[in-house]
Amino acid sequence: MGKIKKVLAREVLDSRGNPTIEVEVMTDKAMARAIVPSGASTGSHEALELRDDDKKRFGGKGVLKAVENVNKVLGKAITGLSVFNQEKIDQILIEKDGTDNKSKYGANAILGISMAVCRVASIEKKIGLYKYLNEDANLLPTPMMNILNGGVHADSGLDFQEFMIIPVGAENFKRAIQMGAEIFHTLGGILKEKGLKTTVGDEGGYAPTLNGQEEALDLILKAVEKTGYKMEKDILLATDTASTEFFDKKKKVYKLRINGKKEELKGSEMVEYLLNLTKKYPIISIEDGLAEDDFENWKLLKEKSKGKIQIVGDDLFVTNVERLQKGLDENLANSILIKLNQIGTVSETIEAVDMAELNNWTAVISHRSGETEDTFIADLSVGLSTGQIKTGSLSRTDRIAKYNQLIRIEEELDNKAIYAGFGSFYNLN
Ligand code: PGA
Numbered sequence: 001m002g003k004i005k006k007v008l009a010r011e012v013l014d015s016r017g018n019p020t021i022e023v024e025v026m027t028d029k030a031m032a033r034a035i036v037p038s039g040a041s042t043g044s045h046e047a048l049e050l051r052d053d054d055k056k057r058f059g060g061k062g063v064l065k066a067v068e069n070v071n072k073v074l075g076k077a078i079t080g081l082s083v084f085n086q087e088k089i090d091q092i093l094i095e096k097d098g099t100d101n102k103s104k105y106g107a108n109a110i111l112g113i114s115m116a117v118c119r120v121a122s123i124e125k126k127i128g129l130y131k132y133l134n135e136d137a138n139l140l141p142t143p144m145m146n147i148l149n150g151g152v153h154a155d156s157g158l159d160f161q162e163f164m165i166i167p168v169g170a171e172n173f174k175r176a177i178q179m180g181a182e183i184f185h186t187l188g189g190i191l192k193e194k195g196l197k198t199t200v201g202d203e204g205g206y207a208p209t210l211n212g213q214e215e216a217l218d219l220i221l222k223a224v225e226k227t228g229y230k231m232e233k234d235i236l237l238a239t240d241t242a243s244t245e246f247f248d249k250k251k252k253v254y255k256l257r258i259n260g261k262k263e264e265l266k267g268s269e270m271v272e273y274l275l276n277l278t279k280k281y282p283i284i285s286i287e288d289g290l291a292e293d294d295f296e297n298w299k300l301l302k303e304k305s306k307g308k309i310q311i312v313g314d315d316l317f318v319t320n321v322e323r324l325q326k327g328l329d330e331n332l333a334n335s336i337l338i339k340l341n342q343i344g345t346v347s348e349t350i351e352a353v354d355m356a357e358l359n360n361w362t363a364v365i366s367h368r369s370g371e372t373e374d375t376f377i378a379d380l381s382v383g384l385s386t387g388q389i390k391t392g393s394l395s396r397t398d399r400i401a402k403y404n405q406l407i408r409i410e411e412e413l414d415n416k417a418i419y420a421g422f423g424s425f426y427n428l429n
């Protein structure tokens with residue numbers, strides 16, 4: 001029962017209209033498919049996303065090589081194996097590739113198979129994917145909702161990439177989504193009144209032209225209040241500064257606009273700037289406050305924030321246990337962002353979450369800026385009981401699909417469901 005009969009890949013499109021890979025895994029009784037997402041502000045230490053580089057198709061972004069690698073090589077390597085043996089299958093794929101960063105066959109090719117295997121196994125067992133990952137899972141994650149987009153995800157002129165609201169005070173997940181959607185729409189109204197743009201960026205948040213981080217945060221505070229919610233009691237804030245994107249490696253400075261003025265901040269000044277923002281605004285979580293290899297200043301931010309702020313490593317750790325181990329050894333953060341395609345298999349992703357939790361760090365399951373209708377990460381966040389998810393704003397179906405899946409999971413769990421809420425940020429290390 002549950003033996004893999006066939007593995008089939010094809011090229012489809014992601015939310016930016018770029019090609020990505022979809023993989024189907026078939027057993028005698030069941031079939032499941034998975035689609036792999038794609039980042040824009042990618043870390044340089046991520047596993048390799050294989051693209052064709054054939055400029056005649058999709059500007060070089062085609063994934064036909066990755067598709068062929070699944071259809072001709074990787075699929076055959078796991079045919080006949082039981083879908084219930086996720087770790088063994090992932091190990092075979094890793095060994096077959098044989099490189100450190102999955103560059104031979106592509107992390108996108110490998111991950112598509114890995115996710116589809118996991119999903120088809122849950123279908124074989126006739127249970128939800130989240131339940132297949134852990135039959136006792138009942139913790140619904142607190143969503144970090146990116147309602148203002150900047151950085152490389154928008155042309156808003158904002159250097160910080162994401163400004164997020166966290167409905168910590170909601171009594172359940174469904175209510176958290178309602179709160180987020182209400183605030184999102186109020187913010188749209190405020191922007192319109194001010195004659196600012198209400199078009200959205202890659203992750204569905206508004207992308208108005210603003211003069212800097214402070215103006216963005218002030219607008220969000222206004223929207224929360226006008227909707228009838230209270231900062232700190234109902235809503236906390238988070239930011240993904242995605243600092244690698246505006247770090248000048250040669251000069252070792254962070255180049256960003258603050259209140260309309262272009263500034264160049266040394267690492268220690270960047271740390272001060274971030275800490276000052278957390279004093280002025282109820283920001284509980286800062287992701288990638290420093291560039292991916294600026295270890296010295298990560299350490300400084302961690303020390304100076306004194307366990308009061310969640311310090312999340314995204315490009316810093318790239319869901320890689322070796323990078324995470326360095327972070328643990330050197331006390332660089334207290335949280336890891338988890339993206340399946342940064343590492344390339346479900347098993348390695350779970351390993352990174354387990355390692356974080358074992359060391360009393362938090363783990364935040366995350367989408368990519370290039371997403372699809374695939375809702376795997378919604379189930380993953382519940383299945384691994386991470387208590388936190390980052391999957392975009394309250395618009396664009398590529399983001400909403402994950403929220404809707406979580407609403408279904410909460411309904412299925414009925415009175416067993418627990419919403420993480422404030423609990424996500426207790427005991428920050
Ligand atoms: P990316 O953005 O998918 O473009 O990397 C998301 C993030 O940085 O968290």
Ligand code: ZN
Nearest residue numbers: 240287288314
């Ligand atoms: Zn990030």
